[in-house]
Amino acid sequence: MSEVNEHLEKLMQELRRGTLTIAVLSQLNEPQYGYSLVTMLDDIGVPVEPGTLYPLLRRLEKQGLLDSKWDTNESRPRKYYLLSETGNEVYQLLVKEWNEIAESLEKVINNKGAN
Amino acid sequence: MSEVNEHLEKLMQELRRGTLTIAVLSQLNEPQYGYSLVTMLDDIGVPVEPGTLYPLLRRLEKQGLLDSKWDTNESRPRKYYLLSETGNEVYQLLVKEWNEIAESLEKVINNKGAN
């Protein structure tokens, strides 16, 4: 891979940053477990490594945005996550922030700022 | 500041990641120097610390996306930056990537993925 492409990859990766958190939070109105989230997000077009998602879920729980509960009734134990109340508030604010960023970037890209 | 708000700040900061690069590249069809970019971007609604912008500009130059040239004719020496050819290509690709990300996130947020 050329050097330019490596840099491009890095830049795109950087752009995606933080969006995974929003994607995850958005799916957790309904309880989901990690493994299901991986395939689910993948289906929606947000591919994610398990080794990326699991630490994220634990972090969000530690921060109080998610609640978790083990389900040991099924054939295999699953850890279900769900949005907490503060998690929901934070999610709303994040979406708002996202929209502002998107709008501002649109303007910048279309050079509407050049007057 | 409450703990939740600190986390929120971090998350929003994370969301903004990488967008500054796009913003900067978008303004460099015309040559600009660092200080002018700071105020310019600030006007457009993309506030940025000088201590953040300058290293970014140098990095982008080192990566070959920007060319630079000192102007010592004016009262104060200014370092003008300009998109290189590859810089322009990369910028186009970044915008494309950004649009895809934005679209995908929109879907996720509006729960269009739940079918």
Added chain:
DNA sequence: TGACAATAGTGTGCGATACACAGTATATTA
């Protein structure tokens, strides 16, 4: 029985960024 899928995790290095700080020369104002 042996391989694959389901399910959850850890460890680590990289790299961008925010922020505090530094430095110099020119305008501007008192």
Added chain:
DNA sequence: TAATATACTGTGTATCGCACACTATTGTCA
């Protein structure tokens, strides 16, 4: 003219999320 602000560029450092390689266990199915 002395003092203060502003224009302009930079450096150093700590943080922190993330990608990725890796580990581990248990059930399922050929």
